[in-house]
Amino acid sequence: MSSKKFATAINCMDGRVQIPIIEWLKNKYGVDYADVITEPGPNKILAEGKNQPVLASIKKRLEISVNKHNSGLIAVVGHYDCAGNPTEEKTQLKQIRSAVKTVKSWGFKVQAIGLWVDDNWKVCEVK
Numbered sequence: 789m790s791s792k793k794f795a796t797a798i799n800c801m802d803g804r805v806q807i808p809i810i811e812w813l814k815n816k817y818g819v820d821y822a823d824v825i826t827e828p829g830p831n832k833i834l835a836e837g838k839n840q841p842v843l844a845s846i847k848k849r850l851e852i853s854v855n856k857h858n859s860g861l862i863a864v865v866g867h868y869d870c871a872g873n874p875t876e877e878k879t880q881l882k883q884i885r886s887a888v889k890t891v892k893s894w895g896f897k898v899q900a901i902g903l904w905v906d907d908n909w910k911v912c913e914v915k
């Protein structure tokens with residue numbers, strides 16, 4: 789078992805958002821590593837709650853990250869210019885809030901937050 793601190797990002801598969809999210813989690817939450825679960829437009833998938841096989845897959849990967857790496861934080865991500873979720877920012881922010889609720893409903897005993905990556909690839913927390 790590692791003594792390093794982990795967070796878990798449920799991030800888009802988009803290559804442009806990987807490093808910004810990992811760096812943000814390291815800087816803001818003081819973690820050593822971020823486990824990354826990727827899907828195209830995960831905020832949409834988690835907000836809609838329709839695609840059961842994908843939801844089950846995300847949940848299974850979260851269990852590994854939380855139980856085996858003792859991750860203390862789950863971050864759900866949405867971003868500008870998302871090919872998997874090509875909708876406006878306002879809608880995506882709503883989806884992020886809803887997606888965080890979905891993750892919280894799974895009962896992991898860790899904090900869950902939402903993150904938005906803007907058109908400058910800057911990360912901000914979605915309250």
Ligand SMILES: [Zn+2]
Nearest residue numbers: 800802870871
């Ligand atoms: Zn995307």
